[in-house]
Amino acid sequence: MVTLKQLDSQLSSSTTSQSHLSSLNAPIEGLFLIDDFISEREEFELINSIDLCEWSGNGIPPNPEMKRRTQHYGYEFSYRYRKVVQNLGKLPTFLDFLIKRFIEKKIIQPIEEEYPNMCIINEYQVGQGIMPHTDSPEMFGPVILSLSILSSCLITFTHIQDSTNQSIILLKPRSLLIMTKSSRFDYKHSISKDAVEYYNGEEIKRNRRVSLTFRTIMEFNENDENMGKGGCKFNNNNVQYKLTK
Numbered sequence: 001m002v003t004l005k006q007l008d009s010q011l012s013s014s015t016t017s018q019s020h021l022s023s024l025n026a027p028i029e030g031l032f033l034i035d036d037f038i039s040e041r042e043e044f045e046l047i048n049s050i051d052l053c054e055w056s057g058n059g060i061p062p063n064p065e066m067k068r069r070t071q072h073y074g075y076e077f078s079y080r081y082r083k084v085v086q087n088l089g090k091l092p093t094f095l096d097f098l099i100k101r102f103i104e105k106k107i108i109q110p111i112e113e114e115y116p117n118m119c120i121i122n123e124y125q126v127g128q129g130i131m132p133h134t135d136s137p138e139m140f141g142p143v144i145l146s147l148s149i150l151s152s153c154l155i156t157f158t159h160i161q162d163s164t165n166q167s168i169i170l171l172k173p174r175s176l177l178i179m180t181k182s183s184r185f186d187y188k189h190s191i192s193k194d195a196v197e198y199y200n201g202e203e204i205k206r207n208r209r210v211s212l213t214f215r216t217i218m219e220f221n222e223n224d225e226n227m228g229k230g231g232c233k234f235n236n237n238n239v240q241y242k243l244t245k
């Protein structure tokens with residue numbers, strides 16, 4: 001796994017990412033934003049590949065109860081049972097260039113067993129958002145990567161123990177949000193349903209937005225009784241930034 005210390009120093013020693021990182025005006029420990037992580041052409045090709053695939057949600061299995069449409073790769077996550085329910089095998093090839101870029105930009109280590117092995121693609125139509133949540137520390141590794149495409153929106157980080165400690169970040173299309181450390185474990189993040197949002201006095205009209213969230217599941221065996229919550233044996237206990245309950 002990328003140690004968080006390494007990620008920190010890798011990101012801050014890279015000149016390209018440094019200029020982007022400083023554009024985050026509401027810093028939270030371990031939270032990074034890289035604008036223009038992909039080109040417009042890549043965004044176009046990505047959405048074409050995604051839309052050729054099956055969306056679930058909105059009456060369609062495996063998550064028919066979800067209003068928001070999603071696609072799950074690597075592992076299938078059940079929102080109803082709040083756990084990973086199935087290993088789906090390798091990520092599709094149309095995501096290969098992103099994994100390659102995570103390595104090139106030194107966001108992840110070039111160690112195959114440690115590459116993100118799960119990607120959930122979320123679609124937000126106008127009027128759709130995501131409730132405040134922390135991505136399960138029991139199920140998923142310490143680094144969460146989320147690429148936004150098509151439309152901008154605001155994401156709000158709220159500290160679990162102090163709801164007045166809030167930061168709002170503008171996610172532009174083609175930007176990559178990197179959540180590690182405190183931002184990943186001590187905060188909830190959410191996206192509103194508002195069709196229009198305001199950021200630094202500027203109006204942000206929400207349109208169809210798609211995000212690709214990459215996570216790492218270390219081990220999965222749905223029949224193993226020793227598996228932790230979610231059917232995954234991921235030990236995040238040694239993560240210094242895990243909030244103590």
Ligand SMILES: O=C(O)CCC(=O)C(=O)O
Nearest residue numbers: 120122130135146211213
């Ligand atoms: O759409 C996003 O950018 C965030 C998605 C998210 O937080 C999640 O799927 O857990």
Ligand SMILES: [Fe+2]
Nearest residue numbers: 133134135189
């Ligand atoms: Fe999340």
